Amino acid sequence: MSGEAWIKEAYEAILAGDFERALACFEQAIALEPDNASHYHRLAVTCARSGRLDRALRAAERAIMLAPGEDTFRQHLDHVKALQCLEKIQKRLARKSKGRSAEARRETLKLAREAVRLDPLSVDAHLVLAALLEEAGEIPLALQAAGDALRLDPQRKEAILLEARLRGNRPLLH
Known part of the structure; x- marks a missing residue:
């Protein structure tokens, strides 16, 4: 089979919900055409969507190495x-204790800002940033981040609730 045939097979697997098969198909395409940046990019997208962020990062970096201007x-x-930053934040918050140090809070906030910088269209990144800023007592900045999330997705319930809470209002949910 050709590389493109493997790519077609990968997309069929994705449509069937079989991400493991899709990843194997992308790998087959790459094995046949190791200098095809698009194959690595497609693998990276699928890995990211299925939560395999380390693998997604490696594939995305390889795609750029092969096609730096893309x-x-x-x-x-x-x-x-940005997804990796959010994952790190989630892990930090999962092991959160009452005595989280000021340094740990600053580092977590730094990760959230980095996630927004890397992916300014990520509603999740803006929401996490807003929540962390609220926790830090930075209400005007938290309100701005929540507003950014709402502008990106005006129907996002979490953004509506967070902004309303920050404003001291009751949200109007539809």
């Missing part, structure tokens, strides 16, 4: 890095 590949790499 803006879509660069944007996806930044998206994957």
Whole structure:
């Protein structure tokens, strides 16, 4: 089979909900055409969507190495890095204790800002940033981040509730 045939097979697997098969198909395409940046990019997208962020990062970096001028590949790499920041924040907050140090809070907030910088269209990144800013007592900045999330997705319930809470209002949910 050709590389493109494997790509077609990968998309059929994705449509069937079989991400493991899709990843194997992308790997087959890459094995046949190791210098095809698009194959690595497609693998990176699928890995990111299925939560395999380390693998997504490696594939995205390889795609850029092969096609450094491709803006879509660069944007996806930044998206994957933002997802990794959010994952790190989630892990930090999961082991959160009452005595979290000021330094740990600053580092977590720094990760959230980095996630927004890397992927300014990520509603989740803006919401996490807003929540962390609220926790830090930075209400005007938290309100701005929540507003950014709402502008990106005006129907996002979490954004509506967070902004209303920050404003001291009751939200109007539809």
